[in-house]
Amino acid sequence: MEAAAAAVPAPSPPPSAAAAPGSAELVCAEGRNLKAVLCQRCGSRVLLPGAATFTRRELLLPAMRKKAAAAAGGGSGDVVREHWLVRDMFSFENVGFTRDVGNVKFLVCADCEAGPIGWHCLDDKDSFYVALERVAHE
Amino acid sequence: MAKTYDYLFKLLLIGDSGVGKTCLLFRFSEDAFNTTFISTIGIDFKIRTIELDGKKIKLQIWDTAGQERFRTITTAYYRGAMGIMLVYDITNEKSFDNIKNWIRNIEEHASSDVERMILGNKCDMNEKRQVSKEKGEKLAIDYGIKFLETSAKSSINVEEAFFTLARDIMTKLNRKMNDNSSSGAGGPVKITENRSKKSSFFRCTLL
Numbered sequence: 459m460e461a462a463a464a465a466v467p468a469p470s471p472p473p474s475a476a477a478a479p480g481s482a483e484l485v486c487a488e489g490r491n492l493k494a495v496l497c498q499r500c501g502s503r504v505l506l507p508g509a510a511t512f513t514r515r516e517l518l519l520p521a522m523r524k525k526a527a528a529a530a531g532g533g534s535g536d537v538v539r540e541h542w543l544v545r546d547m548f549s550f551e552n553v554g555f556t557r558d559v560g561n562v563k564f565l566v567c568a569d570c571e572a573g574p575i576g577w578h579c580l581d582d583k584d585s586f587y588v589a590l591e592r593v594a595h596e
Numbered sequence: 597m598a599k600t601y602d603y604l605f606k607l608l609l610i611g612d613s614g615v616g617k618t619c620l621l622f623r624f625s626e627d628a629f630n631t632t633f634i635s636t637i638g639i640d641f642k643i644r645t646i647e648l649d650g651k652k653i654k655l656q657i658w659d660t661a662g663q664e665r666f667r668t669i670t671t672a673y674y675r676g677a678m679g680i681m682l683v684y685d686i687t688n689e690k691s692f693d694n695i696k697n698w699i700r701n702i703e704e705h706a707s708s709d710v711e712r713m714i715l716g717n718k719c720d721m722n723e724k725r726q727v728s729k730e731k732g733e734k735l736a737i738d739y740g741i742k743f744l745e746t747s748a749k750s751s752i753n754v755e756e757a758f759f760t761l762a763r764d765i766m767t768k769l770n771r772k773m774n775d776n777s778s779s780g781a782g783g784p785v786k787i788t789e790n791r792s793k794k795s796s797f798f799r800c801t802l803l
Contacts, residue, residue: 503645506600520633547643548604548654554621554642556634566634568621568642573634 481540484595485512491542493595495588502569503551504593510542510549517541519574519589520564541576542593544586602651605765606676607758609659610669610698611683612691616717618659619748620683620757646762653762674706679713679761684732686716686745687724692731699739711764713742715757720747 486492489512495505520535544550552568553576561580565588566573576588609617621642644655658677660669674680682698684691695714702712716732729745736743742760746753 509600548599548601548656550643551645552643555640556637557640559637563640564634564637566639568644571634571639 481512481590484590491595495542496594496596497567497570497572497575498592498594499572500567500570501594502567504553504567504575504588505542505544505549506551509551510544510588513541513543513587514539515541515587517577517587517589519577519592522572522574522592535574538589538591540590541587542590544588545584547586550586600652601645601654603653603766603769605653605655605678605762607655607657607679607681607761608674608677609657609681609683610702611660611681612685612688612694615683615685615688615691616748617681617683620681620715620717620746620754621657621659644758646759648759648763648766651766653766655758655762657758669701669705671705674702674710677706677710678765679711680706681713681715681757681761682741683715683717684727685718686727686729686732687718687721689726692716692727692735695735709768711761711768712739713744713757713761713764714739715753716743716745718747718749719745719752720750 484492486508490508491505491510491512492507494503494507495510496503517538518535519538554566554568554571554573555578556564556566556574558580563578563580564574565576565578565586567575573592575592576586578586609620611617618639621639639659641656641658644657646653646655658673660673680702682695682702684695686692699712702710714732714736716727716729719729732745733743742764744753744757744760746757748754
């Protein structure tokens with residue numbers, strides 16, 4: 459619906475879950491994201507450069523892929539550790555929020571709804587986590 | 597961190613179930629990417645960023661999916677809404693007839709100065725059409741609301757619809773701010789034809 463993502467070239471190959479993303483080259487000296495954060499599938503722009511800070515926290519995210527989700531019985535997913543932490547919901551360029559699952563909302567791509575790409579707990583209004591390994595960087 | 601946008605508008609998608617409200621939130625029609633996990637939970641709202649006249653606007657768009665009956669949508673849902681898309685399905689006459697009920701519901705529960713727009717969705721399915729475009733236009737004229745036929749599937753008029761609604765909200769907001777500043781400055785009172793009837797301050801979230 460906005461033109462921003464239209465000009466985005468095909469997203470870079472998604473980093474696999476096994477190979478830890480090279481976060482060093484993605485983080486600036488102030489700990490912010492050097493590159494824009496995009497959807498791995500459709501290239502939709504999730505965050506502009508500098509909109510988030512790098513942080514580590516162990517979070518369980520349901521699987522992204524249908525097969526993996528089915529294999530896991532839908533009940534489990536991946537433990538992800540490296541995130542972009544966003545403090546204001548409206549710092550996102552484009553993002554979707556799922557309905558509540560307990561006290562958690564998951565974040566998805568606003569355009570193709572790939573996800574979950576991130577996590578938000580209703581108990582902490584000012585923290586939105588986007589998993590590095592579930593997004594592309596450009 | 598400094599605010600990186602000029603306006604923040606809360607928009608709602610309203611209409612019978614099955615008219616394709618959720619699809620209006622997609623850029624791509626096929627939701628093949630959607631895992632069963634996400635489709636089961638459902639999407640609450642989306643944040644979209646658009647640019648209008650050099651202004652950066654954040655849209656927070658809420659979908660009523662799953663709670664479309666009139667009585668379940670009340671004041672709490674409408675709170676803070678600045679724009680509402682009234683959506684029907686051109687292949688479903690009932691959904692069109694219900695637009696009047698939705699408008700009544702809005703008048704009852706939403707802020708009186710909320711911007712509205714009527715969308716006749718699924719206009720790619722012309723062979724199954726039950727509601728003519730003229731009928732849609734007539735209804736919109738009767739209520740003094742803008743109208744577009746859209747197809748989420750073929751991406752017809754979807755962007756235009758959101759841009760139009762956002763522009764109307766922005767125009768209204770700027771007019772109110774001008775009204776307020778000119779009367780507040782103690783200078784000559786500017787009399788404009790477009791002054792709204794009620795003096796209720798537009799509930800904006802200008803951050």
